[in-house]
Amino acid sequence: MTGENISSIASALIVGGGIGGMAAAISLARAGVKVDLIDLDPDWRVYGAGITITGPTLRAYSQLGLLDRIKQEGAVTDHSRIRLFNGQILRVLDEPVIEEGLPATGGIMRPVLHRIMQDAVRALDIPVRLGLTVTALSETGDAVDATFSDGSSGRYDLVIGADSVFSGVRDLCFPHMGPAQPTGQGCWRISIRKPPEQDNMGEFYFGAEAPCGITICGEDAVYLFLLTPHVEREEHLSDDELFDHLQAHLAPFGGNAGWIRDNMTRADWINYRPLAAVLQPRPWSNGRVVLLGDAVHATTPHLASGAGMAVESAIVLAQELARNASVNAALQAYEDRRFDRCRDVIESSVAIGQLQLDHGRPDQIAGLIEGALARLNEPF
DSSP: OOSSOOOSOSEEEEEOOSHHHHHHHHHHHHTTOEEEEEESOTTOOOOOSEEEEEHHHHHHHHHTTOHHHHHHHSEEESEEEEEETTSOEEEEEEOOOOSTTOOSEEEEEHHHHHHHHHHHHHHTTOOEEESOOEEEEEEETTEEEEEETTSOEEEESEEEEOOOTTOHHHHHHOTTOOOOEEEEEEEEEEEEOOOTTOOSOEEEEESSSSOEEEEEEETTEEEEEEEEEOOGGGGGOOHHHHHHHHHHHTTTOOHHHHHHHHHOOTTSEEEEEEEEEEEOOSOOEETTEEEOGGGTEEOOGGGSOHHHHHHHHHHHHHHHHHHOSSHHHHHHHHHHHHHHHHHHHHHHHHHHHHHHHTTOOHHHHHHHHHHHHHHHTSOO
8 A cells, every 4th residue: 555645646547457457446546546447347257266375465465455354265374385296295395474474375266366356446435347448548638538448438647557468458558569478388277175185285296297286275275287388279178178188187196186186077167278478668658558467567377476466566556656746757666666576577487487398407496486486575
């Protein structure tokens, strides 16, 4: 939270009701800005399995005032377990606590996290319009005129594009930017009940062709992820084929990963998607239109930091709008604070994925992860 009211703008339109958009809406509304939030999905749904929440991400959610509900409805821990792919335990890691009173790491089901954030948006009486996007944005004077896909229009002091890696706002206003680039890996996820021998520790499995991990997301909920070289045909599999392919990919695994393979059902939520990432070139603002989240700094899941980076960006944007009387100065300060941190996350994540594709040694991969996470622990 900014800690003070924003005087540089009185109104803002946020395009995109995902994690970054909702974080921006909460941050700005609490600082006195009249916010309108729109989302293209008429039901404001979210798809996905669980989400790993690292210490830096928990810190960002703490600043939004949402940490207690995340702890109540998700799972937190101070330890992780490293296993060989066959299930043999190699070591138990003590996760660093980066701030007093803050858990080290955790997990939560993505729909649960979205509901927590949606409740915060509603509690602030932020108008939310669904099934809607922008079709045109034009700046006149000290405001932006927005034309919506239903033919209506509005005028705002600031427009924030937080509308995903496929951002329509980016396409409208940032011709120097382009799409995210494939990394060559794909990510499998399954949401399932907790294995009977699984405690509250997350797990990572090494030594097989494909890295694998399990994140605890609640009292009886986990998600398993598996990273494989991307095969284009797997992007278009039916639900039954997704089940068969994931079960086959998990064939070498023991331990709780093996239990999941043997007990997964076709009713469990399974997803596969190719990975892509991009750090969009500067500038991140065009007049009074600015981007945040995956629209401008899309990363892969290797550091479990995509959501955290989006929430941090929203908080920093609100902070700079409160500190600077000039909107242009605030947007420049926001970009200056976020660019190198987001670049580090994206470049490190892509490098970890490439090392996995190249069958790099586990200690090399662990070194990249530990170094990047240590830098992320620093204040933002």
